[in-house]
Amino acid sequence: MMNRFTEKLYQKFPYPLQNISVSLYGLKLRRQRYNRSFQFMLEKLKRSEWESKFEILEHQNRNAIRIIHHAYETVPFYKSWYDEHGVNLKQIQNIDDLKNLPILKKDYIKKNPEQFISSSFQKGKLIRTLTSGTTGTPLEVFQTQESINLQWAVFWRARARFGLTIHDKHLMFGARIPVTQSHQSPPFWRHDYFNNRVYISTNHISEKTLPFIIEYLNEHEFDFYVGYPSAIYHLARLIKENDNRIFNRPKIIVFGSDAISSSQSELIKTVFGVPLTEFYGMVEFAGTMGHCEHKNFHVDHEHCYIEHSAINGSGSQKLIMTGWGNDAMPFIRYDVGDYGTPVESDCTCGRQTPIFSSIDGRMEDYITTPDGRKLTGMNQVLKYGRNVLEIQLHQKHLHEIEFNIVPDIYFNEDDKKPLIREFRKRAGNQIQIKFNLVNEIKKTSKGKFKAVISEIDS
Ligand SMILES: [Zn+2]
Structure with a gap:
């Protein structure tokens, strides 16, 4: 993340220099995310997604118990909180026993941020990220290097189901602001050469800029688009309303971050004429799920267990997550504020992990x-x-x-x-x-x- 000074400086740069600066930041991210450990984890994940129900359960049981003990022994908050609730760790033998632990709410972390970092790690050596605040309570999250690699390996495993690799060229509809508001002429995008991606400034998508954006998309090849579905929808709607066409189609569009309605997804599909896929995750890395080829969300059992509890008269259920992918700041029985619709039957894709047909509750307005x-x-x-x-x-x-x-x-x-x-x-x-x-x-x-x-x- 840029600090205030470098951000001001960046805004004064001409277009080519901004591309270099976006790319250099991209290089830093690339080194952090895609090292050898990432490659190793990705290959392993591509095998473990085919594990049997028994193997999946065994893996979740073992790791959930490990993280609970680790948290109790090294994370000050869990030690005092579990003591206060009279938790006897000996009685927690498998994931079914998790229900005997109290549910972690976001505001507990917000009130005691320092208490959530494991004493096994030096805070200064951890990687700090801010959550986006979709549930209204922004948090600081500290992760180990290993955890970052695992998180990105899990993302790319889901994309690999659709033939995508980290080398593929993509267009990002992201949260970063690559072009300042005062800038009213094209280009409305900036390049990250090291990650083979282009950031489009989603805040610049309007009727006025549409002809430039369409011309750019039709003249440049992209393997996939990725980012806020609401931003992609906004573009799709403008294209349709203005009777424009995209001839140069990506292979697929990958949704992340927020949710949109099914009619909005349909419009995107019609306008761009390509399949869509979705990934569900959060900065806290407490739980993630990725679409399979059959459009079900599969729980990434290698690093999390997701409980769901019914709410009155609705198919959608509250999600409670336990993650063991980040030993520096474990989230155990975490109420992230999201909802999902679980499916009891097995997925026809052949993967045996628990599935959800939809994730609800991340719908934001414009x-x-x-x-x-x-x-x-x-x-x-x-x-x-x-x-x-x-x-x-x-x-x-x-x-x-x-x-x-x-x-x-x-x-x-x-x-x-x-x-x-x-x-x-x-x-x-x-x-x-x-x-x-x-x-x-x-x-x-x-x-x-x-x-x-x-x-x-x-
Ligand atoms: Zn499936």
């Missing part, structure tokens, strides 16, 4: 700007919320946005600045910003939290 842009991935702004327990973006009127914040005791005026800065960076200056400090943020009628709410008709 923020609409007065100049007609639909901004996606705006939950990314919320990760800059400091000293907040919960945070939400709410748009009631076209010219105004409200930040609803449940502050902690340290919250002050200065904490508004990064939120304003990050919002302006994406939306520009046409929208007024209002802050509401509240005791509680209202959930939807189904009891879910929505990080971004818009009441503007789309």
Whole structure:
């Protein structure tokens, strides 16, 4: 992640220099993610996804027990929390016994971040990432190098099911802002040469920029598109409404991050004329699932166990995750705030891991700007919320946005600045910003939290 100084400098660079700077950052990521250990893990994962039910269960039992003991012995929070709840670890013999452990909520971590890091690791040597804040509570996550490699190996194993490799050229509809708002002429994309990918500035996708984007896509080959489905949908809808065509099709589109409705997916499929695949994961790396060829989400049993508990009258169930892929900061029986629809029968693809037909609850609204842009991935702004327990973006009127914040005791005026800065960076200056400090943020009628709410008709 760039700091404020390098970011300001980057914004002043001409296009070729910005490409070099994006690529150099890409080189750093490439070295961190795709080393020999990654390659080794990926090959191993491609074999273990075909394990039998017995092997899968055996693997989950052994690793869940290991991480619980590791957490109790080296993570201060778990030691005192389990003691407080009278947990007897001897009684936890397999994954069925996990239900005897209390459920971990995000705000516990938020209140005690230092207490969650295992004493087996030096904090300074760990890799720090911020969660995107889709559930309204941004977190700092610390990972080991090994965990980063495993996480990326799990991502790429899912992509490999569709013939993709890390060398394939891709177009990213991501959260980063490669092009500043003041920049009103093409190119609206920047290159990361080391990872063979191009970042499109999703905040620049509009009726005005559409001809340039279409020309670029039709003249450049991509193996796949990847990123926020809501951003890809926004582009697809503009293409359809303007009766344009994409001739140069990628092989597949990979969705990550947020969710969209099935009618929106259908529109993307029609406009781009290619299959879609989805991956479910989170920065905490507590649980991940990837689509198979038959469009079911398979639990990545090599690093997690996912419990689900029914909510009244709905097929969709609350997901509780236990992950053992990151010894530096283990998440045990973690309520991540997402929901999924489990399928009891086996998948016809032949993999024996538990499956879900859909993941629900990550549906975010767009923020609409007065100049007609639909901004996606705006939950990314919320990760800059400091000293907040919960945070939400709410748009009631076209010219105004409200930040609803449940502050902690340290919250002050200065904490508004990064939120304003990050919002302006994406939306520009046409929208007024209002802050509401509240005791509680209202959930939807189904009891879910929505990080971004818009009441503007789309
Ligand atoms: Zn399958």
